[in-house]
Amino acid sequence: MTVSLKNLRKTFADGTDAVKSIDLDIEQGEFITLLGPSGCGKTTTLRLIAGLEEPTSGEIYINGRQVNDVDPGDRDIAMVFQSYALYPHMTALQNMTLNLTVSGLSKEEANKKALETARTLGLEELLDKKPGKLSGGQRQRVALGRAMVRDPVCYLMDEPLSNLDLKLRELMRTELKRIHKKDKVTTVYVTHDQAEALILSDRVTVMKDGEIQQIGDPVEIYGNPANEFVAEFIGSPSINLIKADVVDNGIAIEGNLVSNRNFPTANGGVNLGVRPEDVILSVTESGGLKGKIEFTEPQGGVVHAFVNLDLSEKKLKNRDYLVVSMDVHESIDVGTTVGVKFREERINYFDCGTGRSLAETT
Amino acid sequence: MRSTMYSRMLFGLAIVLVFIWLVPVMWVVLTSVKPTNIINSAVPIFFDFAPTLDHYVEVFERFRFGRSMLNSFVTVGVSTLIVMIIALPAAYAVARMNLMHGDTWALVILSLRFMPGMVIVLPYFKIATFLNLIDTQIVLIVVYVAFGLPFAVWILRGFLLDLPKDIEEAGRLDGLSWIQIIFRLIMPMAAPGIAVTAIFTFVFSWNEFLFALFLTLDKGSTMPVALQKTIDLYNVLWGSLSAGAVLQLLPMILVVFLLQKHIARGLALGAVK
C-alpha cells in the first residue's frame, strides 16, 4: 500500500465539511483518480495527503508510515498544481532542481537529473527560460518535470490538464499515460472530467459531498454504478434513468415488460439505468414501448437521437427525452415512430427511494 | 472629438500640476546658486546672474551640514533597514498565517500612525532625556523604527496578499523551511513591493522634522533640523536655506531614479488589488 487514508475528515474553520470520513487504500504503482463535481472535496483530499491541510481526524499513511505530523516536504510526494505554481523568478531548470539541491544534492548532480527528466518530456530547449516566457503547455510540462525529477513515492495531481486547450489536453493525457506506463509511479489524480478519469485510471474513486460513492476500475464504474449519482456522473451523454414498476413476472414501464428480473425489496418501484448505447430502436416493432424521434445530434461516428416516449406520464428522471446512440450508418430519420427496447443484461436497477443499486440484492 | 477635448483638459491639468509642483523646486534650486545680493535685490532677478556655490560652502562650513547629512543617512538608513527586516516576516504572518483577527490587528497597529506627533513627542523627549539619549542617532533610529514599522507592515501585507499562495505551497512540498520560503520565494517575488515599501519608509523618515527637532539639538541633528538653523529670529538666509534644501532633495531624486522600474511595477501591482 503506497497511500492509505483511514477515516479521514476535514472540517474547515468556517464549518464546511469538505471531507467526511474517507477510507482509501492506494496500491503501489496504481493510477487512481478522485472524480466528482466541483466542491466535492477532491482538492481537499489531495491537500490532506500532501500535508498542506491538517486533517480534523483520521490518519494518513504513506509507505506504511503515519504522516499526520510530517511536513509536506518530508512526505516524499510531489504535487502538480492546477495553476502549475512554478517559481516565476527561476528558470525551468531551477524550478526542477530546487527540491534536489535543498535536499542536499550537488548542483551538478541536480542539473544532470533534471536534464534527464527534461529529455523525456522534450523540455531541453526550455530549461533556461523563466515560466513567464513559456506557453501554457510548456509550463505544464515543466510542472510535471519538477514532480518527476524527485522520484517521489507518489505523484499528486490536481486537475493538471484543466488549463490547457482541448488538443493539448488530449496530447498531455496520452503523455501522462505513457509516463505512468513507463515509470509506474503511484499517482493520485484529481479531475472533474469523467472521460479523463476513465481514460487514465487504473481505478476511479467517485466522490460527492465529501464522501466516496464508489471505487472501481473504469469498466466497473461505467457498467455497474453503485448508485444513481455515479450512474449519471459517468458517461456522456449521461445514462437514462427511467421509473419502472415491479410486476409479477419482472419489471415494466406502464405495462410494457422490459425485464424479467425481480426485486422483492424494491416495493417503491425501481429506476432503470440504461446507457444510450444500450437502447435499441426499430422501425418495424409493433408491440411494447414506443416513441418518436424528435431530433438528433450527429457526432460523427455516432448520432444521438432524442426520443419522446409514448407514455401517459413522465417516467424519465432529469430529462424529457430518452437519449439513444445510433451508429451513423444505421441512423433513423427524425420524426419516425420507433419501437424501443433495452439490452436487458446491461440494465442497471436502482432503488427508487435510496438511489442505490439493486445489483447486490438478487 | 470627445477624446481630444478630454486629452486637452488632461494636458491643461498636467501643466497646472507641474507648475504647482515644480516651480517651487526650480525657485529653490535657482536661489541656492544665486549670489546673496541678487537674492535680496528689490526687483526679482530670475535667470540673469553668475551662479555661485557660496551657499553650499556656507551650509557645510557654518551650519555643519556634512555632519547632519551623515546623521540623516545613518538614522534613516539604519531605521529603514531595521523596519524592513522586521516588517517582512510580520507582514507575512499577518497576510498568511490565519492569525486570530490578523487584519484587525494590522489595522489597529496602522492606526497608531494616525496619532499627531505632538501628542507623543513630549513623552519621548522626557524618556530620551531620562535615558540620556537626547541628541543621539540612536533615539531617532528607535523612533523612526517605531513609526515606520506599522505602515511598512501594512503596505507589505497588501503586496504579499497578491502573491499566489500555491507557489509557497509548492515550496513547502519541495522541502523549503519557512525562512527559506521567505528568502528564496517571497522576497524575489515581492521585490517591487519591498522596494516601494522601503522607499516610502525611507522618505517619511528622511523628511521627518518634528521628532528630530525635539530629540536632537546639534551633534545628532538631521538635515531638516540643520536646515531650520538657517532661519533665526532676525534673518532668513535664503541662499543657505535653499542650498540645504537642494542637498536634502538630491538623494530622493537619486533613489527614485535608480529604482524607478521597481517603483512603477510595485505601484502598479498595488493598484491592481
Ligand SMILES: Nc1ncnc2c1ncn2[C@@H]1O[C@H](COP(=O)(O)OP(=O)(O)O)[C@@H](O)[C@H]1O
Ligand atoms: N480553505 C477553505 N476554507 C473553507 N472552506 C473550504 C476551503 N477550501 C475548500 N473549502 C470548501 O470545501 C469544499 C470542498 O472543496 P474542494 O476540496 O476544493 O473541492 P473540489 O476540489 O472537489 O472542487 C467546498 O465546499 C469548498 O468551498
Ligand SMILES: [Mg+2]
Ligand atoms: Mg479542486
